[in-house]
Amino acid sequence: MIAILLNPYAGRRKSKSILATIEKILINEEIPFASFIGSWPADYSKYNQVWLIGGDGTLNYFVNNYDCRNIPLALFKGGTGNDFAWKLYGNCSTSEQVLKILAAEPRAVDAGICNGKYFLNTLGIGFDGRVLSMMHTIRWLGNLVGYYLAIIRMIFSYREPAFSITKNGGKPVIRKLLLLLLSNSSRTGGGFLVSPMAEPDDGLLDLVTCEPLNIVHRLRVLPLIRTGKHLSLPFVKHEQFTEMVVQTEIQQLAQLDGELIFSNRFDCHIVKDKFLFLY
Numbered sequence: 001m002i003a004i005l006l007n008p009y010a011g012r013r014k015s016k017s018i019l020a021t022i023e024k025i026l027i028n029e030e031i032p033f034a035s036f037i038g039s040w041p042a043d044y045s046k047y048n049q050v051w052l053i054g055g056d057g058t059l060n061y062f063v064n065n066y067d068c069r070n071i072p073l074a075l076f077k078g079g080t081g082n083d084f085a086w087k088l089y090g091n092c093s094t095s096e097q098v099l100k101i102l103a104a105e106p107r108a109v110d111a112g113i114c115n116g117k118y119f120l121n122t123l124g125i126g127f128d129g130r131v132l133s134m135m136h137t138i139r140w141l142g143n144l145v146g147y148y149l150a151i152i153r154m155i156f157s158y159r160e161p162a163f164s165i166t167k168n169g170g171k172p173v174i175r176k177l178l179l180l181l182l183s184n185s186s187r188t189g190g191g192f193l194v195s196p197m198a199e200p201d202d203g204l205l206d207l208v209t210c211e212p213l214n215i216v217h218r219l220r221v222l223p224l225i226r227t228g229k230h231l232s233l234p235f236v237k238h239e240q241f242t243e244m245v246v247q248t249e250i251q252q253l254a255q256l257d258g259e260l261i262f263s264n265r266f267d268c269h270i271v272k273d274k275f276l277f278l279y
Contacts, residue, residue, distance in 0.1 A: 002026070002033040003047040005040050005062065007054035007078065015053045015078030021094045022051070022076070029102070044071055049278065051101070055079010056121050057258035063111070063118045063275060072106040072276045081147075081190035081258060084121040087200065088279040101278045108273035109200045112184045114266055118274070119257045120200065122188040124181045125246055125266060126161055129253030130154055131189075132260055147189040148222075155219060160212040164247040167207075167239070172247075178218070179210035180246065182268055186228070193228030197238065203272045204240040211235040243269035 004022060006015050019035060026033050034047075044050055044066065051074045052058055059075050062068065075085045076094060089097050112119045124132075134150040163180055166172040181188070183195035183206045198206040213221065213235065224230040231238045246266040254261050 001047050002031065002049045002051055003041065003044055004033055004035045004051045004053065006035065006037045007052075007058040007061075008038050010054040010058050010079040015076075018053050018076050018078050018094050022053075022098055025095060025098045031102070040066075042066075044068065047071065049074065051076065053078040055082050055258060056084050059084060059120060060118070060257035060259050063120065068275065070276070072278045074101045074278045079258075081188070083187040083190065084185055084200075084257075086187055087121075087185045088277060104278040106276040106278055107201070109275050109277050110184055110203060111271045111274035112182065112205055112268060113271060114182075114254075114256055114268045115261065115263060117256060117261070118271075119184065120275070121185045121257045122181055122183045122194065123254060123256050123266070123268065124179075124188065125163070125254040126177070126248075126252050127154060127158055127179050128181060128188075129255045129260060129262075130158060132255040132258065133253055147192070151189075151222065152219075155222070156215060161248055161250060161252060164245075166245040166247075167241045168243055172245075175209070176212050177209050178212055179208065181208045182206070182244070183208065184270070192225050194225060195238070196228035196231065201273075203270060204242060205244070205268065205270045207237075207239045207241060207244065209237045 006019050049072050052062055053076045058079055077085045114123050131150045131154050160176045160178050162174055162176050164172045164174045181194050183198040185200050186193055186196050186198045188194050195206040195208050221230060230236050248264045251262055251264045
């Protein structure tokens with residue numbers, strides 16, 4: 001039996017129409033399922049699949065609060081950004097995605113861990129966390145437009161902090177940075193290809209950093225990040241690693257798959273083949 005979990009507050013409430021499409025197909029195919037809106041079961045041992053309707057934050061909440069290590073998962077684009085669902089399923093419709101999932105075999109996907117919490121998509125420290133703190137703007141306007149406006153506001157006001165970065169147990173390097181993003185997947189913010197080379201099954205986390213820039217240069221770089229053409233810029237650096245510690249003198253906001261965290265130390269590593277997904 002399939003458990004279908006819906007977050008009714010995600011994605012400007014579009015998730016209920018997605019649920020209706022899914023239920024119609026499963027009924028026609030005579031596939032047993034149980035739908036849960038808002039109030040979810042505590043135990044999933046009697047289900048052989050779990051389908052989530054929501055965004056990256058919904059998925060983040062589920063994997064951090066429920067034991068789902070051996071249950072194949074699927075994620076439908078019912079949130080604001082839907083970046084991890086896009087990575088797995090592309091731009092297919094809900095109906096196309098249901099058929100793809102029903103025909104799929106479970107595949108293992110890696111997970112990042114930061115300060116004891118899983119993330120499947122992206123961890124952004126500093127700038128990215130500050131952008132997410134304006135979430136009321138993003139939610140009101142939708143995904144990409146709201147994210148653009150929040151970023152532009154930060155472009156004019158953000159001051160780069162100094163980060164101490166220790167990768168794979170090496171020596172710490174202290175640098176002032178505009179951007180610091182750790183990715184298990186390629187897209188964030190509802191359409192920004194920040195880490196275009198990142199794959200969720202390669203056993204690595206991708207680190208993308210950007211050196212301090214003035215306001216004019218910040219505005220010029222934004223469209224390049226949108227299309228993933230920024231990695232060749234001289235002030236942008238891309239690396240891959242399995243573990244990293246990021247420290248700052250002053251506590252920083254960070255976004256972890258769309259959820260805000262606040263710390264001056266971020267201990268991060270990758271867990272290979274942590275979860276199963278149908279895609």
